[in-house]
Amino acid sequence: MRDRTPRDTTDPRLRSGADALGPAGEPMPADIAGLDRLLARTLAGERSIDDARLARIVAASVEALPAPDAMPIRRWQPLRRARVAIAAAAVIALAAGSVVTLRQSLPDRAGGTAIVLEPEPVQQSAPADPTRPGAAEATLIALLTDADAGQSSWIDDRAFGGTAAARAVAPVLQTRGAGIDDLFAELGSVFGALDS
Amino acid sequence: MDPAPPHQPQSAPASHGAAPIDRVETAELLARAARGDERSWRRLVEQYSGRVYGLIRSHCGDGDLAEEITQSTFCTVAAKLGEYEETGRFESWLFRIAMNRLRDEMRRRRRHAAPMEGEPLASLAAASAGPARGADPRASQLLIEAIASLSEADREVINLRHIGGLSFRQLAETLDEPLGTLLARHHRALRKLREYLEGRGLDADELG
Numbered sequence: 001m002r003d004r005t006p007r008d009t010t011d012p013r014l015r016s017g018a019d020a021l022g023p024a025g026e027p028m029p030a031d032i033a034g035l036d037r038l039l040a041r042t043l044a045g046e047r048s049i050d051d052a053r054l055a056r057i058v059a060a061s062v063e064a065l066p067a068p069d070a071m072p073i074r075r076w077q078p079l080r081r082a083r084v085a086i087a088a089a090a091v092i093a094l095a096a097g098s099v100v101t102l103r104q105s106l107p108d109r110a111g112g113t114a115i116v117l118e119p120e121p122v123q124q125s126a127p128a129d130p131t132r133p134g135a136a137e138a139t140l141i142a143l144l145t146d147a148d149a150g151q152s153s154w155i156d157d158r159a160f161g162g163t164a165a166a167r168a169v170a171p172v173l174q175t176r177g178a179g180i181d182d183l184f185a186e187l188g189s190v191f192g193a194l195d196s
Numbered sequence: 197m198d199p200a201p202p203h204q205p206q207s208a209p210a211s212h213g214a215a216p217i218d219r220v221e222t223a224e225l226l227a228r229a230a231r232g233d234e235r236s237w238r239r240l241v242e243q244y245s246g247r248v249y250g251l252i253r254s255h256c257g258d259g260d261l262a263e264e265i266t267q268s269t270f271c272t273v274a275a276k277l278g279e280y281e282e283t284g285r286f287e288s289w290l291f292r293i294a295m296n297r298l299r300d301e302m303r304r305r306r307r308h309a310a311p312m313e314g315e316p317l318a319s320l321a322a323a324s325a326g327p328a329r330g331a332d333p334r335a336s337q338l339l340i341e342a343i344a345s346l347s348e349a350d351r352e353v354i355n356l357r358h359i360g361g362l363s364f365r366q367l368a369e370t371l372d373e374p375l376g377t378l379l380a381r382h383h384r385a386l387r388k389l390r391e392y393l394e395g396r397g398l399d400a401d402e403l404g
């Protein structure tokens with residue numbers, strides 16, 4: 001058992017009577033200052049532990065210490081800015097990865113469109129079968145029937161010879177807004193074929 | 197009474213014959229021990245184990261049990277050292293853990309065995325390392341008896357202060373009480389001691 005280190009009770013401040021200072025330098029009421037010093041001196045001997053007990057306590061508790069660092073630089077602590085930059089880079093990489101994955105999963109990549117939510121609405125026309133016999137004639141008759149009978153004809157009889165075919169296609173040409181001069185040659189060949 | 201101590205001691209009382217260490221050195225030792233430095237930890241245990249062990253033994257009166265509780269206390273401190281940030285309150289933290297361990301053990305023992313009245317008095321006297329050099333043996337013996345006659349709460353304050361070596365501020369932190377309450381408790385406990393001693397013809401002021 002070793003000798004312990006008691007508080008310094010020889011300090012003259014501790015023996016100065018009223019409002020003396022206690023062992024830790026604290027103010028002490030005069031009526032208990034003497035007793036406080038007596039206690040300090042008497043109980044100082046209680047602060048002791050023998051070597052065997054101390055060795056056992058050290059041996060047991062040292063096992064609970066955190067694992068030592070092999071190298072001081074191993075414990076890398078990034079700065080706040082670096083941490084923010086790393087987090088931002090991670091978010092950007094994640095977003096880019098998501099876009100690439102989404103593009104690869106789309107069936108139609110034509111035109112460079114990344115995302116197509118729904119197809120463009122398409123006007124549905126009546127099913128037509130151009131191979132059906134008499135289809136062209138039926139279309140022409142339908143156009144002639146719909147034509148306004150009271151509308152004055154713009155067909156120049158002198159130019160087309162006032163043929164029945166020229167009169168028949170006149171409403172069609174009028175509807176589409178085509179000028180007669182633009183289509184003169186083509187119409188001439190068509191009519192020629194019809195007349196023959 | 198001004199609760200703020202005007203003169204804080206520069207170093208804590210050493211336990212094991214080791215040279216006292218000041219707060220700066222304590223903080224450095226704690227930081228190194230938290231990184232796994234065994235030598236620093238050994239130095240800390242040497243510094244504080246005697247005070248913890250003495251405090252526990254003064255309460256339970258059993259050297260082996262006091263060693264067990266002290267060991268448990270230091271194991272807990274070592275395990276939590278990585279999370280601990282030293283702000284000058286290491287001693288309060290250490291003694292709070294020790295007192296909690298002691299209370300838990302006393303509670304456990306009370307559940308499993310019949311309480312033994314008067315044991316603290318006998319055990320404290322038997323376990324005492326004896327009066328300090330230069331002390332009046334009769335006065336010391338009477339004082340130990342007087343302490344044992346106190347309530348557990350009063351004895352706790354006396355022992356934490358004079359065996360644990362804590363300041364009033366540290367005592368308040370350890371026991372989680374307002375400083376004013378703690379000072380009143382200490383004053384009341386010492387007046388009881390003085391009455392006890394004066395009743396047996398001993399003048400504490402003369403001895404002190």
